[in-house]
Amino acid sequence: MAMGVAWGMGGGCWEASKGLGPKAQFSYNSISTPPRRSMTSKKEVFQFLVEEGAESLSNEYLCTLLHLECEEIASLAEENGETADYVIESIIEAAGGREELLSTEKERIRNYWMELTEVPGGTHFEIVVRCAEFLAKQLGDADSDISEIRQLANSSDWKERLIAAWYVRDEEGDEETEIKDLLKNDPFEDDNGIFLVREGAGFQED
DSSP states (O other): OOOSSSOOOOOOOEEEEEEEEEEOOOEESSSSSOOOOOSSSSHHHHHHHHHHOOSEEEHHHHHHTTTTTTHHHHHHHHTTOHHHHHHHHHHHHHHHHOHHHHHHHHHHHHHTTOOOOOOOBSSHHHHHHHHHHHHHHHHHHHHHOOHHHHHHOOOEEEEEHHHHHHHHTTTOOOOHHHHHHHTTTTTOTTTTTHHOOOOOOOTTOO
């Protein structure tokens, strides 16, 4: 896996030195602890998701779901008449709207969910897109240097380029525009022939 930005490893809350470049140092923060898991079972949490929607879930419940395996969510989804890919997308999208989770869950998003290649009964591509949105928002929240985004945009890994695409999508600065132009003709296509990186940067095919 090509890694233009060091996302760190593990499932706890991690701290990075200012900036998220390739030499960023991640260390476990003894003060900041992983989100506490309640005694509520994963089935009960999933039932809340089905009944109330991902946006209504607490940060704790979103973390519980994010730290399940894909197969576990697929099984719970099937039991509740839902599709796994749609459920996972909704969880990641909801987490991306919580400032606290942008930092604590970035490693789980980047190193697990964004690396999926198969989803039972569904497709992984839209999940990867939701992950890219999440990580682009996290980079923006961390005031990352534009050189780091340019490095992502030049990566051989289409997923890294997708993160860069979502980062610059709504930006209008000169350097951001240069990166958009770089991604305008990105060659990656999904199984349906959709240019995901181009679309991430805001370029729609006719």
